[in-house]
Amino acid sequence: MLKKITIEPVTRVEGHGKVTIHMDDKGNITQSRLHIVEFRGFERFVQGRPYWEAPVLVQRLCGICPVSHHLAAAKALDVIVGAGTGHGLTATGEKMRRLMHYGQFFQSHALHFFHLSSPDFLFGVDGDPAIRNIIGVALTYPDLAVQGVMMRKFGQEIIRATAGKKIHGTGAIPGGINKNLSIAERDEFLKGADPLNADKMVEWAEGALDFFKNYYAANKDFVDNFAHFPSNHLSLVRKDGALDLYHGVLRAVDTEGKKILHDIDYQEYADYIEEEVRSWSYMKFPYLKEYGKEKGWYRVGPLARLNTAEFIPTPLAQREFEIYKALTNGKPNNHCMHMHYARLIETLHAAEMIRELLNDPDLLGNDLVVKGTKQKEGVGLIEAPRGTLFHHYRINDDDQIVMANLIVSTTNNNEPMNRSVNFVAKAVMTGKEEITEGMMNSVEVAIRAYDPCLSCATHALGKMPLEITLVDQDNNIIDRKRSH
Amino acid sequence: MTKYKRVLVYGYGNPGRQDDGLGAAFISKMETWIVNNPGIRINLDCNYQLNIEDAEVISEMDLVIFVDASQEEIEGFTFTRVDASSAKVEFSMHAVSPAFVLDLCKKMFHDAPVTYLLHIKGISWDFKEELTKTAEENLEKAFAFLTNEILKGDLLAIETN
Numbered sequence: 224m225l226k227k228i229t230i231e232p233v234t235r236v237e238g239h240g241k242v243t244i245h246m247d248d249k250g251n252i253t254q255s256r257l258h259i260v261e262f263r264g265f266e267r268f269v270q271g272r273p274y275w276e277a278p279v280l281v282q283r284l285c286g287i288c289p290v291s292h293h294l295a296a297a298k299a300l301d302v303i304v305g306a307g308t309g310h311g312l313t314a315t316g317e318k319m320r321r322l323m324h325y326g327q328f329f330q331s332h333a334l335h336f337f338h339l340s341s342p343d344f345l346f347g348v349d350g351d352p353a354i355r356n357i358i359g360v361a362l363t364y365p366d367l368a369v370q371g372v373m374m375r376k377f378g379q380e381i382i383r384a385t386a387g388k389k390i391h392g393t394g395a396i397p398g399g400i401n402k403n404l405s406i407a408e409r410d411e412f413l414k415g416a417d418p419l420n421a422d423k424m425v426e427w428a429e430g431a432l433d434f435f436k437n438y439y440a441a442n443k444d445f446v447d448n449f450a451h452f453p454s455n456h457l458s459l460v461r462k463d464g465a466l467d468l469y470h471g472v473l474r475a476v477d478t479e480g481k482k483i484l485h486d487i488d489y490q491e492y493a494d495y496i497e498e499e500v501r502s503w504s505y506m507k508f509p510y511l512k513e514y515g516k517e518k519g520w521y522r523v524g525p526l527a528r529l530n531t532a533e534f535i536p537t538p539l540a541q542r543e544f545e546i547y548k549a550l551t552n553g554k555p556n557n558h559c560m561h562m563h564y565a566r567l568i569e570t571l572h573a574a575e576m577i578r579e580l581l582n583d584p585d586l587l588g589n590d591l592v593v594k595g596t597k598q599k600e601g602v603g604l605i606e607a608p609r610g611t612l613f614h615h616y617r618i619n620d621d622d623q624i625v626m627a628n629l630i631v632s633t634t635n636n637n638e639p640m641n642r643s644v645n646f647v648a649k650a651v652m653t654g655k656e657e658i659t660e661g662m663m664n665s666v667e668v669a670i671r672a673y674d675p676c677l678s679c680a681t682h683a684l685g686k687m688p689l690e691i692t693l694v695d696q697d698n699n700i701i702d703r704k705r706s707h
Numbered sequence: 708m709t710k711y712k713r714v715l716v717y718g719y720g721n722p723g724r725q726d727d728g729l730g731a732a733f734i735s736k737m738e739t740w741i742v743n744n745p746g747i748r749i750n751l752d753c754n755y756q757l758n759i760e761d762a763e764v765i766s767e768m769d770l771v772i773f774v775d776a777s778q779e780e781i782e783g784f785t786f787t788r789v790d791a792s793s794a795k796v797e798f799s800m801h802a803v804s805p806a807f808v809l810d811l812c813k814k815m816f817h818d819a820p821v822t823y824l825l826h827i828k829g830i831s832w833d834f835k836e837e838l839t840k841t842a843e844e845n846l847e848k849a850f851a852f853l854t855n856e857i858l859k860g861d862l863l864a865i866e867t868n
Contacts, residue, residue, distance in 0.1 A: 268834035283723020283834070289755065338759050357759065358794070361814035368815055376760040 250654035255645035290327035291607035295614040297395035298603030305595025306398040309470035315588035316399035323385035330378025331608035337371025349661030399592035421578035450559035453478035456527035464533035520638035523610025525565035530555040540572035643669040710864040711770035718774040726829025729776035762811040776829040784849035789822040
C-alpha cells in the first residue's frame with residue numbers, strides 16, 4: 224500500500240504550503256515534495272502605480288522582510304531614474320542603505336539562531352517539545368534568550384534610524400536616501416548603555432558563534448550528515464570576490480567550486496535564470512538556463528554565499544571564515560546544517576559592518592540623491608538574509624509600473640528545500656507507521672535551516688503553522704500532526 | 708484612581724492587506740486623539756506583526772493594549788484580557804501572538820504588564836491600502852469603546868497629567 228504523508232502549514236489567508244511524503248507498502252519513501260501555494264497577486268498590485276511608490280509599496284509584500292524588499296525595489300528604481308546600479312549613489316546614500324541592510328541582517332539572523340534554531344541545539348531535535356522552544360530557552364538559558372531579544376532590538380533600532388520608522392519605512396528612495404544619520408543617533412548606537420551598542424553586539428555575535436562551534440564539536444555526526452547533499456550555489460559577490468550583501472555581480476559555483484555563472488551584471492539575470500512551473504506547486508523552481516532544469520538548480524542564502532565568496536572584508540568574520548572553509552578543504556560546503564554556522568559568521572560580519580559604518584563620517588553627509596537619464600526598465604538585486612532577492616520593474620511614459628517580476632529568496636531555495644525534506648523523510652520515516660513528534664520536527668529542522676519566509680513566498684499574513692498528514696495510495700488519511 | 712503609569716497601545720498588521728491594517732489605523736486615530744487630549748499619557752507603537760523583541764518592549768510597561776484585526780466570527784470587536792498560559796509556540800517564529808509575547812516577557816523578565824487584546828473584526832484581506840466600510844465602522848466602535856474606557860478611568864485607570 225502506498226502511503227502519503229502531508230505536512231501542511233495553515234496560514235491566515237490564502238498563502239500556505241505543505242509537505243507530502245509518499246510511502247509504499249513496504250514503508251519505503253518513494254517521493255517527497257514541499258508544496259507552497261504562492262499567491263502572485265503582488266506583481267499585479269503594483270502595476271499602474273507610479274514607480275517611485277514601489278519601495279514603500281513592496282514592504283506590504285511581507286511583514287517579515289520589509290527592509291529587503293524596500294532596498295531591492297529601490298535598487299531597481301535607481302536604474303530607472305538613471306542613477307545606475309550600486310555605486311552610482313552618493314556615499315551617504317549608499318552607506319545609509321548599507322547600514323539599514325546590515326541592521327536587517329543582524330536582527331533577522333539573530334532571530335533565526337536564538338529563537339528558531341537554538342531550541343533544537345539546546346534540547347535536541349527529538350527533545351521534549353514542551354520545552355524545545357524559545358520559552359524553554361528563556362527558562363533554562365535566560366541569558367541566551369535575552370541576548371537574542373536584545374540583538375534583534377538593536378537591529379530594529381538601526382532600521383528605525385535609517386528607514387525612518389518600523390512600518391512604512393521611507394528611507395530608500397529612487398536614486399538615494401531621504402535622510403542621513405544624526406550625530407545623536409550615531410553616538411547612541413556606538414556609545415549607548417550596555418547592551419545596546421555596537422561593541423556589545425560584536426561581542427555577542429562572537430559568543431553565538433562560539434556556542435554553535437561548541438555544539439558542532441559535540442554533535443559532529445549530526446551536523447555534518449543531516450540532509451547533506453551536493454548542489455550549485457548562487458549569490459551576489461563584490462567584484463573582487465568579497466562577500467557583499469548589498470551589491471555586486473551575480474556568481475554561481477558548482478558543488479566542486481567551479482564557477483558556472485561568471486560574475487554577471489544582474490541587469491541581465493533573465494538571460495541566465497529561468498523559472499520552471501511544476502503542476503504540484505504554485506511556487507516556481509528557478510534554475511540556470513545553461514545547465515537546464517535537472518542540473519541548473521542552486522541554493523541561495525548563508526551557505527551559498529560563503530561558497531561563492533572568496534573572503535569576508537571584516538577581520539573577525541574573515542578569521543571565522545577561514546576556520547569554516549578549512550572544514551571542507553576550501554571546497555563548497557554542502558552540509559545543510561552548516562547553514563547555521565554560515566549564518567552566524569554572517570551575523571558577526573553584519574555586526575562588524577554596522578560598527579564600521581557608524582564610524583564613517585559619510586553617514587552624516589547631506590548629499591543624499593542622484594538622478595540621471597531616465598530608463599524604462601530596472602533590476603534590483605540584494606542578498607536578503609534568506610538569499611538572493613530579485614526585483615524587476617518596467618515603466619511606461621506616464622511613469623507607471625507596467626511590469627513587475629519578483630523572485631524571492633525562498634523561491635530560489637525551492638528545489639533544495641524539497642531535496643532536504645526528501646533526504647530527511649527517507650532517514651527518519653522509512654518503515655514507520657506513525658508520525659512521531661520527533662520525526663515531524665526533523666522535517667521542520669530541515670526546512671528551518673533555510674529560514675524560509677513563507678510570507679514572502681505566499682504573501683500570507685504572518686502566521687505559518689505546520690501540519691503533517693500521512694495518506695495512503697488512495698489518499699486516505701492515516702495520520703496527521705500539526706504544529707502552530 | 709490611577710492604576711497604570713506606563714501604558715502602551717500597540718497596533719499590528721499589514722496596512723497593505725486591506726482590513727489587516729486595522730491595527731495601524733487604530734494607532735493613527737489614537738495619535739490624533741492624544742494630541743486633542745494632552746493630559747492623557749499613553750505610548751503608541753505599530754508594526755507589521757508582533758515578534759520576540761516586543762517582550763522586552765512590554766516589560767517596561769504597566770498596561771499594554773494590543774490592537775489587531777480579527778478574522779474570527781465576532782460582532783464588531785472584542786476586548787479581552789490576554790492570558791499568557793494560552794501561548795502557543797509557532798513553527799516559524801516569524802510572527803507571534805500577544806499571549807506568546809506576554810509569556811516570553813514573564814519568563815525572561817520575571818514580570819509582565821496587565822495586557823489586553825482589542826480585536827477588531829475585518830472582512831477582506833486583498834492587496835489594497837484601504838479598509839472596507841464594515842471594518843471602518845468596527846474601527847469607530849472599537850475606538851469609541853477604548854477612549855471611553857480611558858476617560859472613564861475605571862477599567863483602564865491611566866495616569867494623567
